Amino acid sequence: MSNITQLSSGAWQISHPFLGEHEVVGSYLLEGRNELAVIDPGPGSMVESLLASIREAGYDPEDVTHILATHVHLDHAGAAGTLVRQLPGAQVYVHSKGAPHLLDTTKVVASASRIFGDRMQLLWGEIASTPKERLHVIEGGDTLNVAGRRLEVHYTPGHAVHHVIFFDAHSGELFAGDAAGVRLPGVDYVRPPTPPPDLDLEAWSNSIDLIKSLRPDVLYIGHFGAVKNIPEHFERLREKLFSWGEFVLVAMRDGKDEAEITTLLMEHTKPELLQAARDPHALERYEIATNYPMTVQGYMRYWRKNHPERL
Numbered sequence: 001m002s003n004i005t006q007l008s009s010g011a012w013q014i015s016h017p018f019l020g021e022h023e024v025v026g027s028y029l030l031e032g033r034n035e036l037a038v039i040d041p042g043p044g045s046m047v048e049s050l051l052a053s054i055r056e057a058g059y060d061p062e063d064v065t066h067i068l069a070t071h072v073h074l075d076h077a078g079a080a081g082t083l084v085r086q087l088p089g090a091q092v093y094v095h096s097k098g099a100p101h102l103l104d105t106t107k108v109v110a111s112a113s114r115i116f117g118d119r120m121q122l123l124w125g126e127i128a129s130t131p132k133e134r135l136h137v138i139e140g141g142d143t144l145n146v147a148g149r150r151l152e153v154h155y156t157p158g159h160a161v162h163h164v165i166f167f168d169a170h171s172g173e174l175f176a177g178d179a180a181g182v183r184l185p186g187v188d189y190v191r192p193p194t195p196p197p198d199l200d201l202e203a204w205s206n207s208i209d210l211i212k213s214l215r216p217d218v219l220y221i222g223h224f225g226a227v228k229n230i231p232e233h234f235e236r237l238r239e240k241l242f243s244w245g246e247f248v249l250v251a252m253r254d255g256k257d258e259a260e261i262t263t264l265l266m267e268h269t270k271p272e273l274l275q276a277a278r279d280p281h282a283l284e285r286y287e288i289a290t291n292y293p294m295t296v297q298g299y300m301r302y303w304r305k306n307h308p309e310r311l
Helices: 044-056 080-086 099-103 106-124 201-213 230-253 258-277 281-289 292-306
Strands: 004-008 011-018 021-032 035-039 064-068 091-095 135-138 143-146 149-155 164-168 173-177 218-221 225-227
Touching (some): 004 044, 011 044, 021 044, 021 281, 044 080, 044 106, 080 091, 091 099, 099 135, 201 292, 230 258, 230 292, 258 281, 258 292
Parallel strands (some): 064 091
Antiparallel strands (some): 004 011, 011 021, 021 035, 143 149, 149 164, 164 173, 218 225
């Protein structure tokens, strides 16, 4: 199976074979005016996959000029520091609130190691820091002239406090990271990725409104691929964001602990996914993209931090 698919003139979608599964974790490649840009390079464990995909598209990875991060979660930008050491011309662009996590990955590595233990290397590979001189801070409202495109940067918190999207108003293509949720190919089902520590339902709902107001023709999401039924997609995401949140809140009020709530949420929501997918393996694939334990942890932290009065 090819890891790279051309989407439009000068744009490709890269599928990483993450944990042996294709079309779950992705990156995007842009080319134009003698520049090569990678949006969301992926985890450090997929560096060789990324470089091979760039070559498969007909380009030399050493010609990469821009690495753009929608946010700094390890499945989206964990490879940044490793890549800049291998790609002499590559400069990294990230929101100001995410920049410290790329400049010095010590805290990220320590935190992830506590969560993932002996699976760290398998999942994330090397998590190297990005040298200061190779990192550029971006904010919502900025415009980047990259690979022959004029990419608008819009700040879209909710999933993460350091999340941005990149919008090419000329082509109508919008690179949405995780702000548009998870919808895997061939399955008509949208799932909210709600890991700790930054989940904010109100901010995410506002980000959804912002993205819809841009009227993009297509969303390119990290997990995974192109979405064109945009209004319906976002309303389904918003409904699940809040209904799953209310489900967790009720369980917390009932005195359930994290493990119990995780089991209850799985039992409550898995039948709908199974009905949409008609394939039990889809459960495993969605779990790779966004797992239930971290989903529950994100909601529990959100309620305790943002709305303790509702507990």
